[in-house]
Amino acid sequence: MKNIILEKIAGFFLVLMLLFSVIIFIRGHNNPGGGFIGGTVAAVGFIFYGIIHGVERVKRLVRITTIEMMGAGLLMGITALSISSFAGMEPATAIWFEFTLFNSFDLHLGTPLLFDAGIYFVVTGAYLSIIISVMEVLKWN
Amino acid sequence: MIETAVRLLPLFIGLLFLAGLSVPLTHRIAGKRLGLYLSLFPLLLFLSLLLLFPLFKESGAPVTPGFFELVESVNFSFRLDGLSVVFGMMISGIGFFVLLYSAYYMAGYDRQSHFYLYLMLFMGAMTGLVFADNLIALFIFWEITSVTSFLLIGFNHDSSKSRQAALQSLLITGFGGLCLLFAIILTGEASGTYRLSEMLASGFSLRGDASYNLVFVLVLIAVTTKSAQFPFHFWLPGAMQAPTPVSSYLHSATMVNAGIFLLLRVNPILGDTALWQISLIFTGGITMFLGALFSLGQNDLKRILAFTTISALGTMVILIGIDTVQSIKAAILFFIVHALYKGGLFMMAGIIDKSTGTRDVTVLSKLGRGLPMTSLAGLLALISMAGLPPMLGFIGKELIYEAKLETAIVSWVALPLGIGANMIMVAISITLVKDLFITGSATGATPLKYRESQYPWYFMAGTAVLAISGLILGLVPGVLDLMVGHALGWSLNSYGEVHLSIWHGFNKALVASIITVLLGITLFRYRTRVKPVVVSLIAWFDKMFLPELFASAISKFMSVAASNTKRLQHGYHRFYLITFFVVILLLLLIYFLSPGGGVAFPDRQYTPFRLNVVLMLFISSLAVLFAVFSKGRLSAILAMGVVGYGIAMLYLFFGAIDISITQFLIETILMVLFVMVVIKLPRFAVLSTPGSRLRDGIISVAFGAVVTIVLLNVRLIDLNEPVSTFYAERAYIESFGRNIVNVIHVDFRPLDIVGEITVLTLSAVGVYALFNIKVKRASKGVGEEER
Numbered sequence: 001m002k003n004i005i006l007e008k009i010a011g012f013f014l015v016l017m018l019l020f021s022v023i024i025f026i027r028g029h030n031n032p033g034g035g036f037i038g039g040t041v042a043a044v045g046f047i048f049y050g051i052i053h054g055v056e057r058v059k060r061l062v063r064i065t066t067i068e069m070m071g072a073g074l075l076m077g078i079t080a081l082s083i084s085s086f087a088g089m090e091p092a093t094a095i096w097f098e099f100t101l102f103n104s105f106d107l108h109l110g111t112p113l114l115f116d117a118g119i120y121f122v123v124t125g126a127y128l129s130i131i132i133s134v135m136e137v138l139k140w141n
Numbered sequence: 142m143i144e145t146a147v148r149l150l151p152l153f154i155g156l157l158f159l160a161g162l163s164v165p166l167t168h169r170i171a172g173k174r175l176g177l178y179l180s181l182f183p184l185l186l187f188l189s190l191l192l193l194f195p196l197f198k199e200s201g202a203p204v205t206p207g208f209f210e211l212v213e214s215v216n217f218s219f220r221l222d223g224l225s226v227v228f229g230m231m232i233s234g235i236g237f238f239v240l241l242y243s244a245y246y247m248a249g250y251d252r253q254s255h256f257y258l259y260l261m262l263f264m265g266a267m268t269g270l271v272f273a274d275n276l277i278a279l280f281i282f283w284e285i286t287s288v289t290s291f292l293l294i295g296f297n298h299d300s301s302k303s304r305q306a307a308l309q310s311l312l313i314t315g316f317g318g319l320c321l322l323f324a325i326i327l328t329g330e331a332s333g334t335y336r337l338s339e340m341l342a343s344g345f346s347l348r349g350d351a352s353y354n355l356v357f358v359l360v361l362i363a364v365t366t367k368s369a370q371f372p373f374h375f376w377l378p379g380a381m382q383a384p385t386p387v388s389s390y391l392h393s394a395t396m397v398n399a400g401i402f403l404l405l406r407v408n409p410i411l412g413d414t415a416l417w418q419i420s421l422i423f424t425g426g427i428t429m430f431l432g433a434l435f436s437l438g439q440n441d442l443k444r445i446l447a448f449t450t451i452s453a454l455g456t457m458v459i460l461i462g463i464d465t466v467q468s469i470k471a472a473i474l475f476f477i478v479h480a481l482y483k484g485g486l487f488m489m490a491g492i493i494d495k496s497t498g499t500r501d502v503t504v505l506s507k508l509g510r511g512l513p514m515t516s517l518a519g520l521l522a523l524i525s526m527a528g529l530p531p532m533l534g535f536i537g538k539e540l541i542y543e544a545k546l547e548t549a550i551v552s553w554v555a556l557p558l559g560i561g562a563n564m565i566m567v568a569i570s571i572t573l574v575k576d577l578f579i580t581g582s583a584t585g586a587t588p589l590k591y592r593e594s595q596y597p598w599y600f601m602a603g604t605a606v607l608a609i610s611g612l613i614l615g616l617v618p619g620v621l622d623l624m625v626g627h628a629l630g631w632s633l634n635s636y637g638e639v640h641l642s643i644w645h646g647f648n649k650a651l652v653a654s655i656i657t658v659l660l661g662i663t664l665f666r667y668r669t670r671v672k673p674v675v676v677s678l679i680a681w682f683d684k685m686f687l688p689e690l691f692a693s694a695i696s697k698f699m700s701v702a703a704s705n706t707k708r709l710q711h712g713y714h715r716f717y718l719i720t721f722f723v724v725i726l727l728l729l730l731i732y733f734l735s736p737g738g739g740v741a742f743p744d745r746q747y748t749p750f751r752l753n754v755v756l757m758l759f760i761s762s763l764a765v766l767f768a769v770f771s772k773g774r775l776s777a778i779l780a781m782g783v784v785g786y787g788i789a790m791l792y793l794f795f796g797a798i799d800i801s802i803t804q805f806l807i808e809t810i811l812m813v814l815f816v817m818v819v820i821k822l823p824r825f826a827v828l829s830t831p832g833s834r835l836r837d838g839i840i841s842v843a844f845g846a847v848v849t850i851v852l853l854n855v856r857l858i859d860l861n862e863p864v865s866t867f868y869a870e871r872a873y874i875e876s877f878g879r880n881i882v883n884v885i886h887v888d889f890r891p892l893d894i895v896g897e898i899t900v901l902t903l904s905a906v907g908v909y910a911l912f913n914i915k916v917k918r919a920s921k922g923v924g925e926e927e928r
Contacts, residue, residue, distance in 0.1 A: 028880060028883045029880055029883055029884070030880055031880055032798040032799050032802060032880060032882075033799070033802075033880070033883070034799065034880065034882075034883040034886065034887070035886075035887070036799075036803060036886070037799065037802050037803055037806065040803065040806040040807065040810070041806065043810065044806060044809065044810060047810065047813060051813070051817075066905070066909070067906060067909065070901075070902040070905060070906070071902075073898065073902075074898060074899065074902055077891075077894075077895055077898060078895065080891075081891055081892070081895065085208070086208060094888050112884075112887040112888045112891070113887075115887045115891055115894075116883070116886075116887045118898070119886070119887075119894060119898055122898040122901055122902055123898070123901065125902070125905065126901045126902060126904070126905035127810060127905075129905040129906070129908065129909050130814075130905055130908045130909075131810075131814065133908050133909050133911075133912035133913070134814060134817065134818065134908075134912065135817070136912065137912050138817060138818065138821045140817070
């Protein structure tokens with residue numbers, strides 16, 4: 001599929017989708033969204049990019065393998081859950097840190113955020129892994 | 142001071158594990174020096190224990206606060222008492238030399254980083270085991286030692302013998318581990334705590350309890366399997382398949398001694414009953430004698446040593462069985478004695494193996510010329526094994542005889558068996574000295590591939606230092622007084638002053654020793670006549686007895702499992718689905734038709750009629766029908782997509798926005814995938830007969846109907862208050878989030894999600910593996926089976 005316009009759009013689309021996925025991921029705590037949806041959106045971006053540019057370009061873009069990405073996600077998730085056990089609390093207890101930015105904006109950062117980020121990476125990695133495998137077998141591009 | 146120091150324990154144990162787990166990273170940096178670098182960790186532990194030791198008080202063992210409490214009252218807490226320090230020092234001290242030794246011995250092996258990883262984990266688990274205060278933690282470490290020793294024994298995994306030996310040891314010790322878990326749970330239930338410190342402090346004992354017999358038998362099985370007692374002794378000689386540093390470590394201070402440690406540890410809780418005495422003395426007695434006897438029939442140096450280990454373990458079990466101050470003291474001292482000489486002897490065997498290329502004692506001869514230091518050290522260790530002065534082994538044996546003589550009931554059984562076993566030990570030692578260092582059965586000195594001077598210092602250090610410490614401790618045994626005394630106190634719950642000395646005066650024990658030596662020398666003279674008898678005896682035992690039985694039981698089990706798997710895992714996806722649906726269908730039908738169950742549709746207020754929902758359902762149903770009867774693949778896929786989007790819309794109508802978005806996205810990805818695959822597939826092919834289609838149709842319609850009925854029924858279950866209120870109230874207060882679904886995911890029920898993302902990862906990895914195998918197969922040519 002050689003189509004200059006489509007190729008340009010795919011690149012632009014990918015950036016847009018990734019940004020969008022991060023926004024969805026972050027807003028997930030108060031509005032619809034979160035790690036699962038964010039990860040899926042990011043995967044969709046990569047998939048369309050891959051359909052147009054081919055698997056190799058996606059692989060080069062992601063740098064780490066999908067297996068590594070999923071592993072990192074799982075590790076983040078499990079770390080987020082087990083931190084509390086080492087701090088003497090029950091496992092999977094959320095630990096929150098509060099910050100106040102610019103004297104007005106309250107920011108809560110905590111282990112659930114790390115956990116959600118883990119979900120994000122596992123989901124992105126899993127979809128990418130499946131799609132990349134399928135595309136490689138089909139000798140896509 | 143000591144209360145502060147105990148807090149370092151989890152750190153040290155964690156450090157051992159961490160050092161092991163980081164081996165894959167560090168081996169690139171450390172390269173050939175990996176063993177040397179790793180040896181610093183046990184050395185650090187050893188030195189700290191040595192420094193801490195004089196600070197001990199007579200009572201009250203400091204305990205660390207528990208952490209990592211996954212289940213209530215089950216956590217990782219550690220204690221520092223006399224008993225654990227004795228074992229901890231031997232584990233770390235010998236571990237240090239074993240790692241030094243491995244640094245040279247393993248240099249030629251592949252997969253060195255695996256070896257060090259397993260060994261360090263094993264060391265960490267062993268250390269954790271002896272310092273654990275919580276019984277469940279003790280069990281966990283116990284199991285880790287079983288698993289890591291399996292990996293170590295099977296390290297040369299391309300040899301089938303080695304794999305078999307590893308499997309055997311895992312199955313036997315794993316079985317013992319299960320028994321131990323039951324015993325621990327029963328004990329914990331009876332006492333109300335899993336913490337040793339609380340049990341010991343309150344003087345808890347199971348002796349009068351109804352579950353005593355059961356608990357004792359379970360502990361006995363755990364100990365006999367782990368410590369290679371008769372009739373489970375056979376895995377230990379098999380474990381000789383491991384690389385020599387591993388054998389040296391397993392036999393001297395760790396693994397098999399874990400059983401001994403457990404007996405000493407539970408002695409205040411379970412000990413001092415008739416059952417304890419009789420069964421332990423009986424088991425230990427048989428093991429001690431048979432182990433020694435069987436060692437006479439071996440030619441392989443490592444196997445000879447393995448059987449003497451079995452015999453030594455039997456001795457310790459007897460001593461713990463007698464359960465007097467004198468005998469426990471002897472057991473603890475003998476553990477030290479045995480660890481020192483056995484560790485050294487195994488390392489010597491490894492050096493000889495490296496230098497000559499063989500371990501067959503009938504071939505070896507006159508090794509003293511090329512390996513002077515090794516020979517000298519080996520000589521000292523063998524003297525200690527024979528129990529001759531001035532080595533520590535002599536004191537150990539004297540104490541054993543005294544303990545046996547002191548107790549009238551047992552002396553008639555234990556003493557003759559003990560003299561018999563020790564007599565064989567003397568004979569074996571003399572035989573080994575003669576075969577290896579003077580002139581053996583072979584004539585002339587064995588040619589050496591390497592001479593001692595070619596070896597680095599760290600390869601020789603273990604044998605030399607362990608043998609020399611046996612000698613020094615034998616000459617000044619007083620330094621061990623405090624150590625053995627403290628250990629004694631924690632195994633018996635009562636302190637006894639310990640004064641070790643090499644000369645006890647002319648008493649019965651000395652007479653027994655002299656008799657032993659004389660008998661040993663006699664046996665040595667007639668060894669050529671005894672050996673064939675022993676060899677045929679071993680053959681008879683192997684055939685009639687457990688090893689063979691065990692092997693056949695395992696192979697039968699495997700074949701039954703294989704045929705079962707073949708029947709159940711036929712590999713046809715449609716039949717899996719049919720089985721699944723039909724079974725659930727039948728179960729639900731049985732429930733509906735049974736008297737207690739049944740379907741009920743009582744009056745209830747249903748959700749008001751909504752036009753958009755009904756329209757959506759109508760469109761979806763149309764799409765389903767279209768998909769079923771469509772002739773084109775692409776249109777069928779698109780129709781399925783419509784169904785998926787329809788479901789997503791339904792979620793949206795009922796306010797589940799998150800799920801709806803997810804459904805939309807996934808539906809999209811699925812469609813893309815489908816279309817991609819479909820384009821590349823060949824044109825339509827009819828793969829199903831009308832009959833099978835009809836069958837599938839009936840099953841799916843029936844299943845759908847039943848699920849609908851179930852759902853209608855589920856709606857009727859009246860919860861007092863919907864769960865959602867609970868989450869809605871707490872989501873923002875406790876977790877600062879307004880999106881309840883997300884808060885439930887990441888904060889209230891994260892374990893579910895961990896499960897889900899794990900499943901997702903596994904399935905993605907599965908797809909990856911599946912496709913990559915297919916790619917390989919395609920490149921190899923069709924029809925070639927990929928293993």
